[in-house]
Amino acid sequence: MSAFGLSDTPLDPAALARELASASAGACVNFEGWVRNHNEGKAVLRLGYQAYAPLALAEGERILTEARERFAIEGARCVHRTGELAIGELAVWVGVSAAHRDAAFAACRYVIDEIKRRVPIWKNEFYADGASGWLHPDGTPV
Amino acid sequence: MQYRLLYFASLRDRTGCAAESLVSTAADPRALYAQVAERHGLSLPPERLRVAVNGEFAGWDRSLRDGDEVVFLPPVSGG
Numbered sequence: 001m002s003a004f005g006l007s008d009t010p011l012d013p014a015a016l017a018r019e020l021a022s023a024s025a026g027a028c029v030n031f032e033g034w035v036r037n038h039n040e041g042k043a044v045l046r047l048g049y050q051a052y053a054p055l056a057l058a059e060g061e062r063i064l065t066e067a068r069e070r071f072a073i074e075g076a077r078c079v080h081r082t083g084e085l086a087i088g089e090l091a092v093w094v095g096v097s098a099a100h101r102d103a104a105f106a107a108c109r110y111v112i113d114e115i116k117r118r119v120p121i122w123k124n125e126f127y128a129d130g131a132s133g134w135l136h137p138d139g140t141p142v
Numbered sequence: 143m144q145y146r147l148l149y150f151a152s153l154r155d156r157t158g159c160a161a162e163s164l165v166s167t168a169a170d171p172r173a174l175y176a177q178v179a180e181r182h183g184l185s186l187p188p189e190r191l192r193v194a195v196n197g198e199f200a201g202w203d204r205s206l207r208d209g210d211e212v213v214f215l216p217p218v219s220g221g
Contacts, residue, residue, distance in 0.1 A: 033221050049220065050150050052213055054197040056220075080220055092221050112221060120194070120213075121220030122151035134152040136190075136217035 004060030005079040006051055011090045020075040020097040027101040029108040033092035035085045039135075043128035047085045052120040056080075063114040071107035073098040078111055080121055143167070143208040145174065151216050157182045171195070172202040175214055190217055 013032060020028055035047050064076045075097040085091055094111045098104035115121075126132045144165050149157045157178075168174035171193040178184065193200050194213040206212065 050154070051220075052148065052150055052194065052215065055194050055199070055213075058197070059199075116218075116221035118218065119220050120150070120215050120218055122216065123219040123221075124151070134155070134216070135219040136152075 002057065002061060003064040003075075003077050004057060006053055006056060006082050007079050008081070008083045011079055011081065011093050013090065013093050016077060016079060016093055017095055019077060020095050022074050022097055024099060025074050025097040026099050027104040028095060028097045029101070029104040030096075031092075031094040031108050031112050032090055033112070035087050035089045035091055037087045039125055042125075044087070045126050045128055046087065047091070047126070048124040049080070049082045049085065049091065050122050050124070051080070051082050056119050056121055059119045060115065063111055063118065066114070067096065067107045067111050070110065071096075071098070072100070072103040073107045076107060076111060078115060080115070080119070082121070143206065143210075145206065146209070146211045147174075147178065148211065148213045150213070151219075153184060153186070153214060153216055156184055168206070170203050170206055171200065171212060171214070174206065174212060175202075178214070186216060188214075191215055 037044050067076045073096050078094045080092045094108050096104045096108040123135045124132055146163055148161050154160055166177055168177055175188055192215040196211050
């Protein structure tokens, strides 16, 4: 099974965490990215995510492989949403299991940081004033 | 040569399409983007974009072949 996935339907974090279950793991760290109702001082009503799926899947898989090589972890899994999301919905889930917590925390942080930096997924914010804008790393909608 | 171009995010909004086929003499992504940017009035400079060819990241000077799928990737904002 692929460790990185895209989903156009709501994520089930409990089910995803169960996939990491292991008798030799003493730690499981999860990160949940939620849809927030504001950004850069603007009220946000909802988000839309687009992905270039073939490359997003390949790059996401590479990041999880890197995490397993760099940190003393057992399992690493990540799923990112696509499509339209409401405030409070789960946009991205990362889970890492390891024998000990230090590696699990560090690897989880590595995975979400690299996902945000490298995977071809884009966020469109829909604002309360009726405008919308695709976000780029400097926060400037284009 | 004929290329298949895919557009995402702000580039999709600006071009008004998710994909198009384009006949072009451009031999690499750099030349192809210059044509596409002029054709659609794209404002993002190539320094802010990455390129993918046939589903993998590629350099701006890569030699393109007939039928290649080329994607100009705006700065990503997942998470």
